[in-house]
Amino acid sequence: MFRDILIREWRRADRFDQSFVLVLVESSSTATGWDEIIQSLARLTHDTDVIGWFERDRVLGLLWLDRDAPNTFAQREIENKVREELTRSAHGTAGLTITVHVPRVAEDLCGGSPADPVFEELRESHGHPAIRDAAKRILDVVGSVWLLVILLPLLALITVLVKLTSSGPIFFRQDRIGASGKPFTMLKFRTMRVDADHELHRQFVTEFIKSGAAASPAGDSGLFKIVNDPRVTFLGRVLRKTSLDELPQLLNVLRGDMSLVGPRPPLSYEVEQYKRWHYRRVLEAKPGITGLWQVAGRSRTNFDDMVRLDLQYVQNQSAWTDIKILLATPRAVISGKGAC
Numbered sequence: 001m002f003r004d005i006l007i008r009e010w011r012r013a014d015r016f017d018q019s020f021v022l023v024l025v026e027s028s029s030t031a032t033g034w035d036e037i038i039q040s041l042a043r044l045t046h047d048t049d050v051i052g053w054f055e056r057d058r059v060l061g062l063l064w065l066d067r068d069a070p071n072t073f074a075q076r077e078i079e080n081k082v083r084e085e086l087t088r089s090a091h092g093t094a095g096l097t098i099t100v101h102v103p104r105v106a107e108d109l110c111g112g113s114p115a116d117p118v119f120e121e122l123r124e125s126h127g128h129p130a131i132r133d134a135a136k137r138i139l140d141v142v143g144s145v146w147l148l149v150i151l152l153p154l155l156a157l158i159t160v161l162v163k164l165t166s167s168g169p170i171f172f173r174q175d176r177i178g179a180s181g182k183p184f185t186m187l188k189f190r191t192m193r194v195d196a197d198h199e200l201h202r203q204f205v206t207e208f209i210k211s212g213a214a215a216s217p218a219g220d221s222g223l224f225k226i227v228n229d230p231r232v233t234f235l236g237r238v239l240r241k242t243s244l245d246e247l248p249q250l251l252n253v254l255r256g257d258m259s260l261v262g263p264r265p266p267l268s269y270e271v272e273q274y275k276r277w278h279y280r281r282v283l284e285a286k287p288g289i290t291g292l293w294q295v296a297g298r299s300r301t302n303f304d305d306m307v308r309l310d311l312q313y314v315q316n317q318s319a320w321t322d323i324k325i326l327l328a329t330p331r332a333v334i335s336g337k338g339a340c
Contacts, residue, residue, distance in 0.1 A: 011277070014279070020065045022063055024054055026097040049064050166193065176265035187252055189247065264288075264293070280311055281314070290325060
């Protein structure tokens with residue numbers, strides 16, 4: 001129950017850009033007088049703070065809510081304060097280890113900063129069961145191989161057309177942010193001129209994400225595509241409209257960088273504009289070629305709603321959910337309600 005509360009408060013803190021402090025008191029003895037320790041910790045709490053078992057009968061947790069994130073020096077001060085309070089109790093601090101933990105903000109994690117091992121373990125323990133992950137991986141491998149074989153003539157045709165209609169490489173390689181904030185190189189069929197300036201897209205995405213729920217994408221361009229983009233070739237417009245430019249990502253799925261179904265993989269400059277609660281879409285799931293927002297919202301969805309759909313998928317994902325989304329994807333593409 002304490003861990004569930006901790007997870008909930010962690011998500012709430014991210015949603016409202018707040019912070020909290022977690023104090024853990026660990027005992028090396030099975031005969032610890034926990035009643036005296038609990039009474040001592042209770043004297044340090046407010047009405048909204050929580051005391052509970054992080055690990056039953058071994059590690060006691062004190063959750064200080066709505067507290068400013070302390071620096072390293074302040075964390076030592078908190079530890080000393082708890083130690084002094086426990087010293088006054090009948091049990092004292094013999095055999096006890098006191099540690100202070102503050103969750104790193106998600107943008108730090110995506111930037112490569114190390115996570116607190118306690119919160120990293122907590123994130124993994126509340127992740128998806130190993131059997132579910134294994135089933136998803138099997139579906140990804142079998143599905144991507146099958147699609148590559150079935151679509152091989154179409155892939156060959158697009159390869160020839162891209163080469164004949166514009167100069168430059170067949171594939172477009174771009175760094176994206178993957179699961180747990182780790183970057184990877186995503187493949188697409190090239191739809192733009194080789195000399196295309198990507199600053200136009202950066203400005204468009206920045207303004208769109210900052211608008212949050214206040215704006216929806218115009219027309220049928222999709223969430224992150226610009227209407228009548230002058231950088232796109234004639235063939236590129238057709239490939240984007242039909243989402244055929246995404247097919248090389250099946251190779252990313254085989255390599256394990258992506259899944260057939262999952263949140264859309266963002267660019268690094270998109271992630272720079274994220275609010276803290278947005279980061280969960282890249283920290284808690286592997287990105288996918290298609291996803292819940294593609295079949296449920298697409299161009300009718302603003303950015304905040306897209307993130308909510310991604311988080312809804314993360315919380316309820318299963319092999320059957322993936323199959324339903326995969327079966328619904330062709331209809332969403334054919335309907336022409338925006339491709340990404």
